[in-house]
Amino acid sequence: MDTKLDPSRDDLPLMANTSHMLVKHYVLDLDVNFESQTIEGTIVLFFEDGNQVKKQTSSTKEICQLESNEACTFRTPEPCHIPATNARTDSSKLGYNDFAICDKGEKDTFDKDGNHDNQEQASGISSSEYCCDTRNHGREDFLLVLDCCDLSVLKVEEVDVAAVPGIEKFTRSSKLSVISEELRNEVVGELVTLPADRWREQLDYYARCGQAPGCGELFFDTDTWSLQIRKPGALTASEFPHAIRIWYKTKPEGRSVAWTSDQSGRPCVYTVGSPINNRALFPCQEPPVAMSTWQATVRAAASFVVLMSGENSAKPAQLREGCSSWHYYVTMPMPAATLTIAVGCWTEIKLEKDLVTERPFSSSxxxxxxxxxxxxxxxxxxxxxxxxxxxxxxxxxxFAPMCLRDVCQETLLPLIPPCLSAAHSVLGTHPFSRLDILIVPANFSSLGMASPHIIFLSQSTLTGMNHLCGTRLCHEIAHAWFGLAIGARDWTEEWLSEGFATHLEDVFWTKAQQLSPHEAQEQQELRACLRWRRLQDELRNSPEEMQVLRPSKEKTGQVSDSGASVVKHGLNPEKIFMQVHYLKGYFLLRFLAKRLGSETYFSFLRKFVHTFHGQLILSQDFLQMLLESIPEEKRQDLSVENIFRDWLESSGMPKLLPDQLVLLLEHLLEQKTLKPQTLQSLQRTYRLQEQDAEVRHRWCELVVKHRHAQAHRHVERFLLEDQAMGVYLYGELMVSEDARQQQLARRCFELAKVQMDRPSADVVAQMLF
Ligand SMILES: [Zn+2]
Ligand SMILES: [Zn+2]
Structure with a gap:
């Protein structure tokens, strides 16, 4: 498929050419410097050949060459000392649809961002030789494209993995006598595909390779959104080095991290969950399909604590006077965007008396x-x-600043075990082995954020009763399953994480409070009501195209040949404040759970988690599996197509269950005034005349209350056809003190009274006369 990239103003480009090479592991080695507000160091990336390359079974070389030619290649017919800008301008002239870069004002920013130090770097590297090469073979080098933004890239080099002692066991040849690119790539190929039970050995060798010497600098260039790397003479992805090291430095204004101070006024830095994710923290392959593991060594002054997405609860190692080093790793492959780091002077908060009793495993x-x-x-x-x-x-x-210790002890700490346990009782296995919770500085822009092994919570959740803290904690805990263990293959389908977390937060929270089924239902109805109002508000005040949960429709999940794509509206500043993915997604899941019955739905959900954890999904993966689990005769009008049409691809309010309509109308009944237009559009939108008697009853009440003469015939019909429920409507018509409505009541009674049972007729007669 060939999706033309059009990174217009508010779409987020994902530039990495993951179809050619796929990153499997990152080794980060970083120093955090609070004085200069920078993070500086190296990252080593280990690759395997991407999907397109892997698919080929024979004559791989030929095919790969073709592919790399199709992809964004670096064309420099002139000698290498020409400014990189020209090279890029040339390449855009040649019309790479595949690799469209925002052109606007790029030339201006080029020199200012200081991203492009490679001119000097490159000039030192056998440039003449390279130029000759280009002329001789007449083909372009393969270009590795990484997502990268607001970073100063200092140097890129190939890593000599063959120099690591003991590494020969990852090759077919017993001795590494002739060291070639092919051999190094063979070593990396073996290393990245080691079986799961050898994960420790794998991590260890990744770390050692990460420290291996370089064996040749690589050419690179950066622009607004990407870092492009090539090796002279390497024409295909398989000829390109599969282990590379990048020396780089973040910028204080880089949008992936925030440099700020905590509630005690001490400096700290943390990943903010920015729309551009982590590409201003390290060069990476952003598309979610590039699921990888990582390990990181992070150094900071000894007064700081380094928290990070990692399976191990790292302890600091003293390096030299006043400096500590922290090491984290993960073995579960996840998109690079999920990695989170926070460095600050935080204290681990524990309960005064050691009340924490880890519940024993129970096999039942x-x-x-x-x-x-x-x-x-x-x-x-x-x-x-x-x-x-x-x-x-x-x-x-x-973890929190010391000044928040008491409130954490009172509010947060006692909530964690019951919330975690509630989540386990609903969904089963916790996908992650441990959890750190950090109370982030006051400038954090939302109430919470979930990442592997770490949750950020806003201090706003700590005050008042424990309700906000509990619901928010449950929401973030739910993301361990939906959002992290099961990720969206296409980030435009945000509802796959936010809708689920919003729906599950209520379920977890009512369980954590040990409410009775009745109380639980009441609490959940109340929250549904509040969310309905919030959604209505939001839909009234937002552009229509932003109200759609699956904006790319049938193109959802598609990428260009190189693997690049754009996330629709990914950079739209309005989107950050919109909750439509949370709320509409929530109402869809609530609707499905009601249709199936809660027990059936949640047992399905556990099966779904079991099938799809560790993978990326699209909406249809969930919906198809759900519908297949319902017997055909019970499916009625439910189909993936209908759900797409009614819920995921339409703007405006979602389709409602009768109960939800009743709730909505009852809520509207409390309003003092409603415009006739509002009533009219309400009736049209929800086709109220086709609804059940409960819904129509509330509608008639609204009509009477607001003397909405245009719909008087609906009241008339109700009084005649739904006599069992109409008695009180007579009363309401009479007390309205509206002559037309009183007349309507009398007219209907005249028609109906003959068939009416005696006691009802008497009651109505008393009301009317
Ligand atoms: Zn969320
Ligand atoms: Zn598994």
């Missing part, structure tokens, strides 16, 4: 475990580990 909890192996790529998965699947409460820690 594992009853709903589904048989069968996991569907994801190999990694040491908790779903396959009996004691992990039974663990209701995972180990957790809370």
């Amino acid at each position: 909890e594992a009853t709903f475990r589904c048989a069968g192996v996991c569907g994801h790529v190999e990694y040491p998965c908790r779903f396959q580990n009996a004691s992990a699947t039974a663990q209701e409460v995972i180990p957790h820690r809370v």
